[in-house]
Amino acid sequence: MTVPGLTTIRSGFGPQDTMNRLETAVKAKGLTVFARIDHAAGAAAYAASKAAAVAMTDSLAADLKGTRVRVNSILPSIIDTEANRKAMPKADFAKWPKPEEIARVILFLCGDDAKVVHGAALPVYGDS
16 A cells, blocks of 8 residues: 555664655655564564664654654554464454554554654554
């Protein structure tokens, strides 16, 4: 799904590169940044790296306070995809959020109804 006017900055860039991309995006049209975090038993390093993405969101939200840029994160649980169903065939798929449900949260964050939402980390867990 493509959202007109949405720029996504994914973690993996260095701090200066990220700030350059943010500056370019802000000059172009405004920005919403989101990060995905999944936690699982036995995956401490993975969880820590994803928690760092939320910390980056918090820092960027503080840095960009007072601008027209909103910085938020979404935190989905296991997403209901074919790959996840195959990987976990005994799980209760009905409890997992569907990709389109997560997309609706992202669309909300990008819209005018969320203009006062800044620096938030929103759990999107479905019924899991």
